[in-house]
Amino acid sequence: MQRALSIDPGKCTGCLQCELACSFEHTGLFNPSRSVIRVFTFHEEGRFVPYTCTQCAEAWCLQSCPVDAISINADTGAKEVNEATCVGCKVCTIACPFGTINYSQATGKVVKCDLCGGDPQCVEACPTDAIVYVDADQTGLERMRQWAARTDAAATA
């Protein structure tokens, strides 16, 4: 069973522990600017929204890559960048509709979420469970449960 990141912005406090964990896992440094999960603050609405690659099935990044540097990890379903092959041409960054694959000045390659090989560190670090790692077929389960809880039992009696 593959799992997917499921993000509930309502629980996010904007602390950036996820960005710290992501950058530490991938670069060995605490460096939010190198994180591939990013938290956006909508200050006047009082909202914080973590955002990263959804590992979409269409995988425009993968399809657009002229050197086949992006492949699917069969275990996790993550679309992973092979750094040795990537030439840093940035075509994938144009192809991705969500902006979640980006060029890195530090490495000359593109970077994106790789689900940390199946143990996503952002999930480990999140103090409020705003980011969880769940059955990829059931990412709506928690939201369904919340609506189910609101169902008026009397109406169906």
Add this chain to the structure above:
Amino acid sequence: MAWTGKILRVNLNDKTCKEEPLNREWAQQYLGQRGLATKYLVEEIDPKADPLGPDNKLIFATGPLTGTMASTGGRYSVITKSPLTNCVACSNSGGFIGQELKNAGWDMVIVEGKADGPVYLYIENEKAELLPADDIWGTSVWHTDEWLHKRHQDPLLRIAAVGRSAEQGCLYSAVINDLHRAAGRSGVGTVMASKNLKAMAVRGTLGVGNIKDPKRFMQAVNAAKKVLADNAVTGQGLPTYGTQVLMNVINEIGALPTRNAREVQFEGANEISGEAMHEPRPTDGKPNLVTNAGCFACTIACGRISTVDKGHFSVKNKPEYWGASGGLEYEAAWALGSDTGVDDLDALTYANFICNEDGMDPISFGATVAAAMELYGRGVLTTEQTGIPFDFGSAEALVKAAEWVATGEGFGKDLGLGSKRLCEKYGHPELSMTVKGQEFPAYDPRGIQGMGLTYATSNRGACHLRSYTVASEVLGIPEKTDPLTAEGKPALVKAFQDATGAVDSSGLCVFTTFAWTLEDIAPQIDAACEGEWTPERLLELGERVWNLERQFNLAAGITGADDTLPKRLLEEPAATGPAKGLVNKLDEMLPEYYQLRGWTPDGVPTPETLQRLGL
């Protein structure tokens, strides 16, 4: 390690920005942030320097854990000589700019001299330059923030700035970062404006590393995060209610200074409490509180994000204040509310917005308004000076006062003097609720005895954060003591002062100490930093910082005679509540405190004490 090892020295006289190495020896003695920056300040300025003159310096300092994944590891402090107190000032802030500075490769920025016109400091990793700020001088922090983001086409810039209050010479102006976090107390923003430095904009992409033992560091960080999550205060109370969890508690124990500390309980406390911030408003059905918010790396998230009711008189026809922004924390709610007798939550929230927008310390501002209200009630001040009726409980007066201090208009000039100078100006110094010129915060020392000694001996003038004995006397952390007795308080105050000195030097937030002791903190510092860091060493480091600050103040002309409290707290007994009939017993505590500190009966550190601490 953990330090970047680099200091940025900014000279405003000749507009240069130079890199210099961090003094590693001092870092071993003072760690970082509060301690280390104070060491630099003490070494570099004349203690008698005019705080608002070019000879004063302004230091933005991170700690070794700033920018790391340690929970709350995003703090920085602003260290300078205070124009409000003439003491050493050290104001600590969260938000995100501290870690950004570290990510840009700097442990500290030392600003010296005075620019011949408005400038801002732009830092992009190793590049640092002073740029003209003529277009933003005379505008608010919020406008400045927006302008700088647009000017540099960089939404990821982190910004600290001073508002119009500081430009106008208000003596308790703050440095505001990330729109609503503040290096709040002692007028550090006033010093920044006096140097014609409007803002600091930082972008750092280098990463924070140099961790001595990364694996052990992450183990220590994760263990400590769990302690915070499992603790009732840091895991539940603070995220849900923020520091406002205290409003009803402190009112009940009869230690909520009310109407310029004439009383110790406020009948409107519940209306302005953390609980009230969750209640739907009758007008639009929405609560004051939109969400809680975390500073960088903080797993507590006590921050409040609030709105003002669109129909409230303070924001009517002013859509720019209809959005959410930084809401009330306990000190602000007390100063703007209980201390002025105003129980209108929307008015308080709006006044707090203005304090953020134009950079005023809400504690000093609210307490100064309270003093003005008492002067008005006694007929010393009239509408001739105040412009409008200035009675206790007037939300209109509070709102106008905030707007006037923000821009330096009308009575705002007087209010910007702070309570001490205002009361002196109008012939009633005894009505000023200050120590060493700084307004005391939200705990009445008649009802919480240890806080009397805390205020009297704080090195930056009255302050709750130098030794928060409320934790022990009210909340039972680490163990419960009786708030009504003076017994044992000198030792308690000293222990809290020393521990806090270490926490404030590390890059961590002092709020962690509701759950953490130095036993939780030391392993994180030890795994990150060069050298061996034990709880004992940290405690001694805190004591060293305390004595260093004390020495600076003594050299600046502050003496043991200034370790006192407003007469009201020493002579007028509490009229209601558990502390009824009590005054603060400072005279019982102070001599014992001096003795425990290894100071003379006049409050001067003895040569033996200084030698023991390597001073």
